[in-house]
Amino acid sequence: MTARVGVVTFPGSLDDSDAARAVRIVGARPVSLWHDHADLHGVDAVILPGGFSYGDYLRCGAIARFAPVMTELVPAAESGALPVLGICNGFQILCESHLLPGALTRNRSLHFVNREQRLRVESASTAWTGEYAPGQEIVAVLKSGEGNYVAAPETLEELEREGRVVARYVGGSPNGSQRDIAGVSNEHGNVVGLMPHPEHAVDELTGPSTDGVGFFTSVLAHLGAPVPTPSG
Amino acid sequence: MSEAPHLDTVATAETTPDTPLPYAELGMAGDEYARVRAILGRRPTSAELAIYSVMWSEHCSYKSSKVHLRQFGEKAPDSDALLVGMGENAGVVDVGDGYAVTFKIESHNHPSYVEPHQGAATGVGGIVRDILTMGARPVAVMDALRFGPVDAPDTRRVLPGVVSGISFYGNCLGLPNIGGELGFAPGYAANPLVNALCVGVMRHDDITLAQAPGPGNKVVLFGATTGPDGIGGASVLASASFDDESQAKRPSVQVGDPFLEKLLVECSLELFREGLVVGIQDLGAAGVSCSTTELAAAGTGGMRIELDRVPLRDSRLTPEEILMSESQERMMAIVEPGRLDAFMATCERWNVLATEIGEVTEVTAEEEKRGGRLVMSWHGETIVDMPPRTASDEGPVYERPYTRPVDQDALHEDDPARLPRPETDDELRAQLLRVLASPGVCDPRWVTEQYDHYVRGNTVLATPDDGGMVRLSDDTTRGIALATDGNGRYTRLDPYTGTQAGYAEAFRNVAATGARPLAVTDCLNFGSPEDPGVMWQFAESTRGLADACEVLGTPVTGGNVSFYNQTGETAIHPTPVIGVLGVIDDVTTRLRSAFGHGLDGARLYLLGETRAELGGSAWADVVHGHLGGHPPRVDLTAEASLAEVLATAAEEGLATMAHDLSDGGLAAALAESALRGGVGCEVRLEDPFTELFSESTARAVVAARPGAETALTGLCSRHDVPFTTLGTVGGSSLVVRHASGGFAVTLDELREAHAAKLPAVFGDDG
Numbered sequence: 001m002t003a004r005v006g007v008v009t010f011p012g013s014l015d016d017s018d019a020a021r022a023v024r025i026v027g028a029r030p031v032s033l034w035h036d037h038a039d040l041h042g043v044d045a046v047i048l049p050g051g052f053s054y055g056d057y058l059r060c061g062a063i064a065r066f067a068p069v070m071t072e073l074v075p076a077a078e079s080g081a082l083p084v085l086g087i088c089n090g091f092q093i094l095c096e097s098h099l100l101p102g103a104l105t106r107n108r109s110l111h112f113v114n115r116e117q118r119l120r121v122e123s124a125s126t127a128w129t130g131e132y133a134p135g136q137e138i139v140a141v142l143k144s145g146e147g148n149y150v151a152a153p154e155t156l157e158e159l160e161r162e163g164r165v166v167a168r169y170v171g172g173s174p175n176g177s178q179r180d181i182a183g184v185s186n187e188h189g190n191v192v193g194l195m196p197h198p199e200h201a202v203d204e205l206t207g208p209s210t211d212g213v214g215f216f217t218s219v220l221a222h223l224g225a226p227v228p229t230p231s232g
Numbered sequence: 233m234s235e236a237p238h239l240d241t242v243a244t245a246e247t248t249p250d251t252p253l254p255y256a257e258l259g260m261a262g263d264e265y266a267r268v269r270a271i272l273g274r275r276p277t278s279a280e281l282a283i284y285s286v287m288w289s290e291h292c293s294y295k296s297s298k299v300h301l302r303q304f305g306e307k308a309p310d311s312d313a314l315l316v317g318m319g320e321n322a323g324v325v326d327v328g329d330g331y332a333v334t335f336k337i338e339s340h341n342h343p344s345y346v347e348p349h350q351g352a353a354t355g356v357g358g359i360v361r362d363i364l365t366m367g368a369r370p371v372a373v374m375d376a377l378r379f380g381p382v383d384a385p386d387t388r389r390v391l392p393g394v395v396s397g398i399s400f401y402g403n404c405l406g407l408p409n410i411g412g413e414l415g416f417a418p419g420y421a422a423n424p425l426v427n428a429l430c431v432g433v434m435r436h437d438d439i440t441l442a443q444a445p446g447p448g449n450k451v452v453l454f455g456a457t458t459g460p461d462g463i464g465g466a467s468v469l470a471s472a473s474f475d476d477e478s479q480a481k482r483p484s485v486q487v488g489d490p491f492l493e494k495l496l497v498e499c500s501l502e503l504f505r506e507g508l509v510v511g512i513q514d515l516g517a518a519g520v521s522c523s524t525t526e527l528a529a530a531g532t533g534g535m536r537i538e539l540d541r542v543p544l545r546d547s548r549l550t551p552e553e554i555l556m557s558e559s560q561e562r563m564m565a566i567v568e569p570g571r572l573d574a575f576m577a578t579c580e581r582w583n584v585l586a587t588e589i590g591e592v593t594e595v596t597a598e599e600e601k602r603g604g605r606l607v608m609s610w611h612g613e614t615i616v617d618m619p620p621r622t623a624s625d626e627g628p629v630y631e632r633p634y635t636r637p638v639d640q641d642a643l644h645e646d647d648p649a650r651l652p653r654p655e656t657d658d659e660l661r662a663q664l665l666r667v668l669a670s671p672g673v674c675d676p677r678w679v680t681e682q683y684d685h686y687v688r689g690n691t692v693l694a695t696p697d698d699g700g701m702v703r704l705s706d707d708t709t710r711g712i713a714l715a716t717d718g719n720g721r722y723t724r725l726d727p728y729t730g731t732q733a734g735y736a737e738a739f740r741n742v743a744a745t746g747a748r749p750l751a752v753t754d755c756l757n758f759g760s761p762e763d764p765g766v767m768w769q770f771a772e773s774t775r776g777l778a779d780a781c782e783v784l785g786t787p788v789t790g791g792n793v794s795f796y797n798q799t800g801e802t803a804i805h806p807t808p809v810i811g812v813l814g815v816i817d818d819v820t821t822r823l824r825s826a827f828g829h830g831l832d833g834a835r836l837y838l839l840g841e842t843r844a845e846l847g848g849s850a851w852a853d854v855v856h857g858h859l860g861g862h863p864p865r866v867d868l869t870a871e872a873s874l875a876e877v878l879a880t881a882a883e884e885g886l887a888t889m890a891h892d893l894s895d896g897g898l899a900a901a902l903a904e905s906a907l908r909g910g911v912g913c914e915v916r917l918e919d920p921f922t923e924l925f926s927e928s929t930a931r932a933v934v935a936a937r938p939g940a941e942t943a944l945t946g947l948c949s950r951h952d953v954p955f956t957t958l959g960t961v962g963g964s965s966l967v968v969r970h971a972s973g974g975f976a977v978t979l980d981e982l983r984e985a986h987a988a989k990l991p992a993v994f995g996d997d998g
Contacts, residue, residue: 011495015687015689017688021689052491055491056491109995109996143687206689207689
């Protein structure tokens with residue numbers, strides 16, 4: 001079967017076409033989902049892409065969580081059935097929706113930061129990271145103004161204890177994130193939020209590496225769909 | 233005008249010919265006002281005066297520059313690539329395979345001084361709408377910035393504000409920022425330059441034009457509501473020098489909403505795709521005044537507008553204020569009546585407000601002769617009845633007097649040859665580090681790291697490479713490259729040659745990526761045109777650019793003039809910023825500027841000829857605070873040959889990197905390539921001082937692909953491009969050797985010098 005991966009477009013989504021490209025690159029079919037339709041069209045997994053949904057004018061992700069498309073998505077994600085990856089603004093939306101704990105606040109520098117970023121994949125037991133080796137270091141793109149991950153001390157302890165810190169920044173946090181956290185998962189491991197952009201690290205021509213491909217092949221493996229063999 | 237007690241209608245104007253109107257306060261000269269009266273055969277209404285005052289402002293009418301800009305058309309080389317030339321919102325160039333590209337650079341200097349964040353943000357928004365208006369999807373932005381001395385207190389207000397504005401608007405709009413420039417000089421202290429460039433891609437069939445054909449077609453205003461922001465911005469802000477009252481002008485700066493602009497972009501592209509638009513114009517400077525007069529003028533000449541239907545943010549706005557408002561994120565479309573419902577439905581899907589405010593009308597032969605007929609009403613009463621072409625096309629044209637400034641000779645005689653030079657290797661080494669650490673040469677990462685250059689996933693090259701490069705779409709390997717350059721020190725010394733040097737540098741930067749230069753856009757930043765010395769600089773600069781474009785076969789497709797960049801009697805260095813667009817068949821062959829890993833031992837060549845040219849150089853400026861002599865000679869034939877060698881070397885895979893030489897000469901080029909790749913080099917020089925710091929044009933550093941050395945040098949010979957073997961890539965230091973010694977600088981020390989300056993002034997990240 002060819003896996004069908006939904007990519008949601010909110011007003012102000014920007015990296016939706018990039019997420020769709022990454023899905024195509026691993027041989028799956030991207031399905032465009034519109035924010036205003038309370039219908040997931042039976043997709044096998046969903047990506048909430050980067051961008052500035054609704055201009056991020058209230059608080060990043062705060063308005064998007066109320067979009068009609070979220071009404072079907074939230075229960076399916078909570079049940080552990082539907083794999084969901086939130087990238088950047090998508091991560092913020094997952095936190096605002098309480099699908100993931102914690103919050104993303106302004107970068108410590110108070111500036112937007114755009115750079116190649118080295119990460120360590122801490123957990124390979126989520127739906128989106130199974131193809132990585134635990135502890136593997138990868139290079140992806142970080143580009144965000146509000147990527148500073150914060151959570152209550154007991155929440156951080158719980159995340160660490162349960163192995164739900166999915167990725168950490170290597171070489172210090174570029175945005176002030178607690179414990180250098182770059183991504184976390186829910187308790188089922190089907191919902192992952194990630195501040196850096198793996199979909200911008202899928203092609204040597206336009207990205208700093210191809211290390212990001214693993215997120216997309218991982219979900220295919222998780223779904224039991226055919227996974228392309230690495231072509232180098 | 234808001235204090236006007238009652239409506240000033242055409243009927244009132246006819247019966248009260250002697251009522252005085254505040255034309256001088258609106259920046260209009262007495263003879264210009266007299267001409268308006270002559271055109272109308274009566275005094276204008278206050279609404280008509282609002283329209284004429286903004287449309288005839290320097291910013292909108294180009295009244296002082298027009299006579300000089302004509303030569304861009306007259307001397308334009310024949311180019312099959314040019315699909316739409318100057319005069320439209322932006323020029324359009326054929327880049328092959330059915331793709332067309334439109335690009336343009338525009339200034340937002342004055343607003344960015346008054347309110348740096350919003351001034352710069354709306355500068356990005358405005359140029360993006362210009363590109364969108366041509367029917368193209370905007371795909372990338374760039375910006376050329378100039379500020380006062382880096383340590384000056386006000387620079388700490390202006391620079392971070394400008395950068396945050398560009399970052400806020402461009403990032404939220406989802407356009408990769410692929411390059412630009414950053415420069416500093418005292419003259420820019422109260423006159424920062426913020427020049428924003430946007431490039432868009434479309435298929436040939438998709439070109440739309442600003443026109444309003446077909447009587448009965450509807451005029452639709454869509455996008456943001458109209459508010460009191462930017463009222464009089466065009467005439468008051470952009471056309472007068474700053475003085476002590478500039479604080480009082482704060483309300484004239486517009487406020488941007490990039491989220492709405494993103495919706496407007498997607499909505500407009502969908503409207504174009506569905507064929508729902510027959511003509512379109514964005515609302516920029518002069519807002520509704522400009523879009524109605526220009527659309528009407530380019531169409532039948534006739535238009536009727538019900539101004540009270542314009543949706544407002546503030547219901548107290550008077551008709552005059554509505555006409556002058558520069559509220560952002562607004563567009564005006566001409567729509568066939570039968571397609572109006574479909575148009576409105578698409579706007580609704582994108583949550584974009586759209587309002588029918590009028591229609592295109594027939595004009596009589598008599599009206600046509602007068603310049604068409606634009607009629608506007610306010611709750612049923614006629615407040616505007618004027619020939620639109622007199623406002624949009626037939627504004628005043630000035631042959632401003634110009635004279636060569638008296639200090640020009642003294643400037644030339646002050647030759648940098650008299651400056652003390654480093655006598656020892658230690659001094660040479662120290663000066664290399666000083667030049668590398670100087671604000672104009674140092675690592676601009678503090679700025680560029682705030683811009684997203686990855687979004688849309690087609691960015692092949694971006695800052696710090698020589699030019700930005702984007703792939704046209706996922707389905708092709710075809711791409712375009714862009715660079716902007718302009719050296720105010722050179723242009724101050726000699727505006728003709730200096731402008732050509734800026735153009736040659738942008739041309740070379742595009743070639744250094746492996747692309748072939750195709751077309752030009754320009755943003756001409758100068759002081760007051762009422763100063764004959766400034767006007768001489770302008771005349772020389774435009775003549776230089778037109779001549780150079782003629783020689784190199786790259787037409788000027790459009791651009792922008794910004795005058796009045798001066799405080800009191802002191803003007804900025806004349807600063808023409810030239811943008812060059814190039815095309816590359818296969819983006820995978822592009823050349824980076826870094827000494828990459830895996831290049832250890834690759835042979836390094838210097839292409840072009842080095843002369844002792846230090847006038848206006850970074851070395852003279854940084855080490856001696858000196859500006860004198862002549863700028864480096866420009867040899868356009870040599871530039872063309874070098875560009876051909878670089879493009880061919882890329883195509884044939886003969887080179888593994890290329891980096892153009894400009895500010896800071898070979899010293900800066902070698903250090904930058906080494907730092908970008910994290911790999912050093914070792915070079916042997918005959919006359920190290922001159923070879924390191926001269927800024928002779930038409931030069932580049934190139935590393936040969938191992939095994940392709942002979943092919944590369946053979947290619948140079950065939951094109952009469954002189955080359956010298958510099959040395960080899962490798963190691964972790966920059967090593968310079970010469971007959972009587974040499975020196976080495978480790979990459980760590982280079983990096984410390986190169987990267988420390990801006991964070992030290994503006995704050996550390998992280």
